[in-house]
Amino acid sequence: MEGEDGFDPSLLKKKKKKKTTFDLDAALGLDDSAKKEDLIDESAVDATAADLDDNLDLESFGKKKKKKKKPFNLDELEGALPEGGGADDIVIADDPEEEEINLDMDFSMAKKKKRSKKKDLDELFADKMDEDKGEDKENVDDSSSTWAGSDRDYTYDELLKRVFEIILDKNPDMAGGRKPKFVMRPPQVLRVGTKKTSFANFMDIAKTLHRLPKHLLDFLLAELGTSGSMDGNQQLIIKGRFQPKQIENVLRRYIKEYVTCHTCRSPETILQKDTRLFFLQCESCGSRCSVASIKSGFQAVTGKRAAIRAKTT
Amino acid sequence: MSIQNLNTRDPFADAIKGNDDDIQDGLVHIRIQQRNGRKTLTTVQGLSAEYDLKKIVRSCKKEFACNGTVIEHPEYGEVLQLQGDQRENICQWLTKVGLAKPDQLKVHGF
Numbered sequence: 407m408e409g410e411d412g413f414d415p416s417l418l419k420k421k422k423k424k425k426t427t428f429d430l431d432a433a434l435g436l437d438d439s440a441k442k443e444d445l446i447d448e449s450a451v452d453a454t455a456a457d458l459d460d461n462l463d464l465e466s467f468g469k470k471k472k473k474k475k476k477p478f479n480l481d482e483l484e485g486a487l488p489e490g491g492g493a494d495d496i497v498i499a500d501d502p503e504e505e506e507i508n509l510d511m512d513f514s515m516a517k518k519k520k521r522s523k524k525k526d527l528d529e530l531f532a533d534k535m536d537e538d539k540g541e542d543k544e545n546v547d548d549s550s551s552t553w554a555g556s557d558r559d560y561t562y563d564e565l566l567k568r569v570f571e572i573i574l575d576k577n578p579d580m581a582g583g584r585k586p587k588f589v590m591r592p593p594q595v596l597r598v599g600t601k602k603t604s605f606a607n608f609m610d611i612a613k614t615l616h617r618l619p620k621h622l623l624d625f626l627l628a629e630l631g632t633s634g635s636m637d638g639n640q641q642l643i644i645k646g647r648f649q650p651k652q653i654e655n656v657l658r659r660y661i662k663e664y665v666t667c668h669t670c671r672s673p674e675t676i677l678q679k680d681t682r683l684f685f686l687q688c689e690s691c692g693s694r695c696s697v698a699s700i701k702s703g704f705q706a707v708t709g710k711r712a713a714i715r716a717k718t719t
Numbered sequence: 720m721s722i723q724n725l726n727t728r729d730p731f732a733d734a735i736k737g738n739d740d741d742i743q744d745g746l747v748h749i750r751i752q753q754r755n756g757r758k759t760l761t762t763v764q765g766l767s768a769e770y771d772l773k774k775i776v777r778s779c780k781k782e783f784a785c786n787g788t789v790i791e792h793p794e795y796g797e798v799l800q801l802q803g804d805q806r807e808n809i810c811q812w813l814t815k816v817g818l819a820k821p822d823q824l825k826v827h828g829f
Contacts, residue, residue, distance in 0.1 A: 628827075631753070647757070649829075652829030655829055703827075704748075704792055
């Protein structure tokens, strides 16, 4: 921890990235030294909570992460993908790449880092390079146990690197990254006339989420505070004008509440109805918890009051 | 005579009531509804009955420069209704004034 004061900002950035992968590994409980790591660096523990959130975002759409990967989106992808509705595509396509970079930085820092970075990430990370370089030097010249011979203290970075090397050695299949991410198609939302919106791939999305279309439909309509129905060719017609972005937000909320496991955040879950309550059963960690029921709550009168009065009397 | 079991104080009182300083219990649902054209309504449901909603709406109207009203609903009690998309405004205002904590606010809609 001795050298850290010098380049604080870059360190922060790097730590974050490391943590996303590091957390998972620690959670897997694969290595004892992972725990040791935790003990040694207390500050790391604080960061884990925040990073779990990041993990969740990765799983849902991977879009909220924008903060972190600004350099990417702006530099490369905005220009490259001109189509309008492909906001999700961008991010989804973007994700694996970033993951790779993460891994590069994390696992094989000593040997590969400099080379791979020079090769393909130069222009992307142009601004970051400068900050990293200082650190690179430090990282590169210590191999996994440089402190062994000398009597100086090991730094956090060295320990972290050592842990990752051990993990990588013990289970090589980890190198490919974490579990497959939750990849979703962006919703296709079109206007029908002036007052209605059609959600064309509603059925597909319900299928990819492994949820009953009816449940998703209920949620959408309750959240948007409108009415709607399925039409002949399996698309959803919603009353009101909605942009794809808005629908996407609602979908994201749905995924957070009803698809990802609240404990381990994996999307492999089953939604069961048990005595009028919905329960979310996780396939990967086995947890089971109840989820909020869908309520539309108070609905203000927006239509013609005369018509309502005529109907009731 | 300091046997804790004989005390009359209910140990669970805190957990049930929460902290003394916030009267708000349960979530405040903030919803948006589309009206004709590009007009919208914002409804705030679930504010505690102890608050004087009329006064709240009066100051909200002034603050956000919009019209608003309090609606009596048989099931949901008194509901605040404001014109336009005031979700951001009302969230900030409720936390600023201290009527509700940020984690008690639940924003619905797109």
